[in-house]
Amino acid sequence: MRIATGSISHESSTFTTVATDWNSYRNQRFGYRTGQEVLDFFRGSNTAVGGFLAGCEQHGFELVPTIFANAHPSGPTPRAIFYEILDDMLTRMGQIDRIDGVLLDLHGAMVAEGHDDADGHILAAVRERVGPEVPIIAQLDIHSNMSPLRVEAADVIIGHETYPEIDQEERGLECADIMRRILQEGLKPTLALHQIPMVWGMNQVTAHPPMRQAIEYLHEIESRPGVICGSIATCYPLADIPNLGASVYIATDNDQALAQSLADELGAWIWERRTDWQCPMPAVADILPEAEAAGKYPIIFADRDDNTGGGSPGDSTGVLKTFLAQGLQDACILYITDPETVAQCRQAGVGAELDLAVGGKSTPLQGEPVPMQATVVALSDDGKFTYAGPRNRGLDGFMGPSAHIVQNGIHVLLISEREQPFDIAFSLTMDLDPRKMRYISVKSAAHFRANFEPFAGNIYVVSEPSVHSGATLQGQFKNVGRKLYPEYDL
Helix, strand or coil, X not given: XXXXXXXXXXXXXXXXXXXXXXXXXXXXXXXXXECHHHHHHHCCCCCHHHHHHHHHHHHCCEEEEEEEEECCCECCECHHHHHHHHHXXXXXXXXXXXXXXXXXXXXXXXXXXXXXXXXXXXXXXXXXXXXXXXXXXXXXXXXXXXXXHHHHHCCEEEECCCCCCCCHHHHHHHHHHHHHHHHHHCCCEEXXXXXXXXXXXXXXXXXXXXXXXXXXXXXXXXXXXXXXEEEEECCCCCCCCCCCCCEEEXXXXXXXXXXXXXXXXXXXXXXXXXXXXXCCCCCHHHHHHHHHXXXXXXXXXXXXXXXXXXXXXXXXXXXXXXXXXXXXXXXXEEEEECHHXXXXXXXXXXXXXXXXXXXXXXXXXXXXXXXXXXXXXXXXXXXXXXXXXXXXXXXXXXXXXXXEEEECCEEEEEECCCCCCCCCHXXXXXXXXXXXXXXXXXXXXXXXXXXXXXXXXXXXEECCCCCCCHHHHCCCCCCCCCCCECCCCC
């Protein structure tokens, strides 16, 4: 059996100031890869493609790669770039002698110019290419804005079940196994969608209540007769599109009515608990006294609204200002994207003491640059390191030219390429061990937890001024077309 695979993945904010261009796909994250280099690069990694490959080899299938195109979260992809990428994948699929099945690695929150449901457009285009009889299975991020178009085009869609998302390889293996059951056992998937009129809040860490109970309910449904698999999509909340919102989607064996009834059942259960998924996000200055009183160190402040993994610029300065104003010691910020200041540090060299204006350069919405009299502790020409995991385990990361600076016990890692701290591996290469800090700020919503939570004292999700803060986005959604909780309680 010959299984074609391709990946076009992007999480697209319609509010960020960070533009998406060809550099975003070619030179960020893992680059634009084609043909055999896709398999060579991702073999053995905790990624969807790594799982597809391992599963196909286990089942005796030949996995035939087309392209891998994954840009760091940013603004919508321009029309010309989107079509060029999609055409490249479709052309390569057309050159495969025989396709018995298709495994796709998508995101689920991609917006392209002219396509608010870019993932649905990709699936529909692949369906048109391979015809109605070839099974198509797609893996999606948990932060998907699902659409009926995707359900119509795909045979099975499987979303991540963890947040932080560390189950990409596991879900890829599941995709490959379901493909085996379709091709060798006669499985006939029927897929149903229940869209929930709700934007999920930050209570979505799957290892903890209440989200853990939602995943347990999902697993109970998956154990019922006739059910192939199911997924919960918490939505990606920073896209002004008609399909914005949470959802449940269920696949059954040749029973559309059952699939729909189960999707409706879980969707109703989630809606009944809609208040449980929301949580406050105070400013650091407001929550710091409570954090200090608890006395559990290190205290981690997750700077959710400037999460580069959600498309933010990564140079907001609210947390840095508070750390300096409070005179904190043994504190660090991971990371601030500021190529200009990095260049100053590199010119001055390790050990230099210099006046800097840190962060706040992308837009005034991110706050003003912060004056610092800092010492350069460490430098990197390319910011290259290897992820320790669990997310992206074994893959190389590139932060671009980088600098570690310190002022009065407050350490800042400055980078040139936007990325969130999935683990501490890069920090260690820059002579900074977060495990020895008392206060840590991460520009990440939750992905950091997989590596940081084992040594954390307490973790607080905070909100500081940003392009994605609540105050900035108030009244900015114009295209949703329906009322969504929590703005409206239906």
